[in-house]
Amino acid sequence: MIMPSSSVEKRTADVIIIGGGVMGCGAAYQLSKEGLSVIVLEKGELCAGGSGRNAGGVRQSARDVREIPLAVHAVQNIWPSLGEELGVDVEYVQKGNLRLGRTEAHLEKLRGLVDKNIEAGLCLRMATGAEAREICPYMSEEVIGASWCPTDGYANPFKTAFGYYQRALDHGAVFITGVTVTGLGKVRGKIRRVSTDEGTFEGESVVLAAGYYSRAIAETVGIEIPVEREDEEVFVTERLPPMFDQVLGTAEADFYGHRTKHGSFLLGGVSGLQHFTSNHEGHPTEAYTAPSLVRAIIGFFPAFANVKIIRSWSGHFDTCVDGVPVISAVDEAPGLTIACAFSGHGFGISPAVSIAIKELVMDGKSHTIDVSGLRYDRFTGSAD
Ligand SMILES: Cc1cc2nc3c(=O)[nH]c(=O)nc-3n(C[C@H](O)[C@H](O)[C@H](O)COP(=O)(O)OP(=O)(O)OC[C@H]3O[C@@H](n4cnc5c(N)ncnc54)[C@H](O)[C@@H]3O)c2cc1C
Structure with a gap:
C-alpha cells in the first residue's frame, strides 16, 4: 500500500x-x-x-565499459518482456540508436566509443552519412557519419x-x-x-x-x-506524423530524442550554460536551453524547422566523478x-x-x- x-x-x-x-x-x-x-x-x-x-532512452551504446554488462543484460533479457512481467505496457521500442557526427573530429570521437563498446562485447558499428540517411531519411546532408547500434531503443519512464x-x-x-x-x-x-x-x-x-x-x-x-548535481531539460513537440523510430544523439551531445508512442517527439539536452544560470529545486527551465537545443536540432533535422514545442521541463541527476x-x-x-x-x-x-x-x-x-x-x-x- x-x-x-x-x-x-x-x-x-x-x-x-x-x-x-x-x-x-x-x-x-x-x-x-x-x-x-x-x-x-x-x-x-x-x-x-x-x-x-527523463527522456526514456534505453541505450547500451556510448557507455563506459563498466556499465555495459548491465546495459546488455537489460536489453537482451529484460526489456523485451518487462511489460508482460509488470502487467503494463512500458512502451518499449527497439529500433536502434544513431549517434551523429558532422565533422571529422566527431567521427573520431564516435569511432573511439564504438571500438571500446565492441571490445566490451556490444554489437554496433560506424555508419556512413549515406547509410545513416537510409536508416533515418530526415537528417541533413551535413551528417557525414554516425555510430549505429540497432538494438538500442526507448521506453516510457x-x-x-x-x-x-x-x-x-x-x-x-x-x-x-x-x-x-x-x-x-x-x-x-x-x-x-x-x-x-x-x-x-x-x-x-x-x-x-x-x-x-x-x-x-x-x-x-x-x-x-x-557526485554532483547536474540539470538537464526535455522538450515535447506537437504531435507529428511518423518520421522515424530511432533514438538520436550526437557526438557532441547537443541533443538527444525520439518519437513517443502518441506521436510527439521528446528532445532533451542542455545549453552548456546551466552552471551559470539560476536553476532551482523546483526544476524551472532556463532561458538559454530552448534556443540552443532548437538550433542544434534544426541543424541536424531541417524538417523540424516549423515544429511547435508544446511543453518542457527540467530535472536533475547525480553525476559521478x-x-x-x-x-x-x-x-x-x-x-x-x-x-x-x-x-x-x-x-x-x-x-x-x-x-x-x-x-x-x-x-x-x-x-x-x-x-x-x-x-x-x-x-x-x-x-x-
Ligand atoms: C532530464 C533528464 C533526462 C534523462 N534522460 C535519460 C534517458 O534518456 N535515459 C536514461 O537512461 N536516463 C536518463 N536520465 C537519468 C535517469 O532519469 C536517472 O538515472 C534515473 O531516473 C535514476 O533513478 P533513481 O531512482 O536512482 O533516482 P531518482 O529518480 O532521482 O529517485 C530518487 C528518489 O529519492 C527521493 N529522495 C531524495 N532524497 C530523499 C530523502 N532524504 N528521503 C527520502 N527520499 C528521498 C527523491 O525524491 C526521488 O524520488 C535523465 C535524467 C533527467 C533529469
Whole structure:
C-alpha cells in the first residue's frame, strides 16, 4: 500500500529502501518478490526525481565499459518482456540508436566509443552519412557519419517505474511518501537504523537509492559518494506524423530524442550554460536551453524547422566523478547497499540494476550481472 507519512504504523522490515524512483521501485519489486518485507521511504511523491523527468532512452551504446554488462543484460533479457512481467505496457521500442557526427573530429570521437563498446562485447558499428540517411531519411546532408547500434531503443519512464511499484505492492511492499530521510545509524555493528523527519525505521538491510541526495545521507555514516548535481531539460513537440523510430544523439551531445508512442517527439539536452544560470529545486527551465537545443536540432533535422514545442521541463541527476554509478555493498558500513550516481543515464539500465541490488542485499554480491567495476571502494583505493 502507499501511505502518507502521517499514517505510518509499520516501522520495521527486512529491507528499508530510501528513494521512490525507478531504482527504489525496481528494487522493492525484486526483493518483495523473493518474500522479503520491504518499506520504501520517499520524501516527495514517487518518481519526483529524475525517474519522472527523463527522456526514456534505453541505450547500451556510448557507455563506459563498466556499465555495459548491465546495459546488455537489460536489453537482451529484460526489456523485451518487462511489460508482460509488470502487467503494463512500458512502451518499449527497439529500433536502434544513431549517434551523429558532422565533422571529422566527431567521427573520431564516435569511432573511439564504438571500438571500446565492441571490445566490451556490444554489437554496433560506424555508419556512413549515406547509410545513416537510409536508416533515418530526415537528417541533413551535413551528417557525414554516425555510430549505429540497432538494438538500442526507448521506453516510457513513468509506466516502467509505476509498473514496478504496482507489482511490488502486489508482493506486499509498503511505500511511504512525504517522509524525508535524515540519516543512517548502526545497530549491533550493521547499518539498520534510518532516521527521518517522522521518526526512526529499522531494517535488516538498507538500500540507498535517493539519487543526488544519497550523498548527504551516506555522509551521516562517513561514506563520501563523489557526485554532483547536474540539470538537464526535455522538450515535447506537437504531435507529428511518423518520421522515424530511432533514438538520436550526437557526438557532441547537443541533443538527444525520439518519437513517443502518441506521436510527439521528446528532445532533451542542455545549453552548456546551466552552471551559470539560476536553476532551482523546483526544476524551472532556463532561458538559454530552448534556443540552443532548437538550433542544434534544426541543424541536424531541417524538417523540424516549423515544429511547435508544446511543453518542457527540467530535472536533475547525480553525476559521478567518473561518470558511472555506484552499485555496491560497503565494507565500512555492513548492511548498506548503495545504488546511485547514475550520471544521467540510469533509466535504460534500471531493470538490470534492480536485479543487482536484490543480489547484493540477499547474497552480498551480484552474480547474475558483473557490477564489480561499479563498487564504492574504487574511490577509497581499497578495491582489489
Ligand atoms: C532530464 C533528464 C533526462 C534523462 N534522460 C535519460 C534517458 O534518456 N535515459 C536514461 O537512461 N536516463 C536518463 N536520465 C537519468 C535517469 O532519469 C536517472 O538515472 C534515473 O531516473 C535514476 O533513478 P533513481 O531512482 O536512482 O533516482 P531518482 O529518480 O532521482 O529517485 C530518487 C528518489 O529519492 C527521493 N529522495 C531524495 N532524497 C530523499 C530523502 N532524504 N528521503 C527520502 N527520499 C528521498 C527523491 O525524491 C526521488 O524520488 C535523465 C535524467 C533527467 C533529469
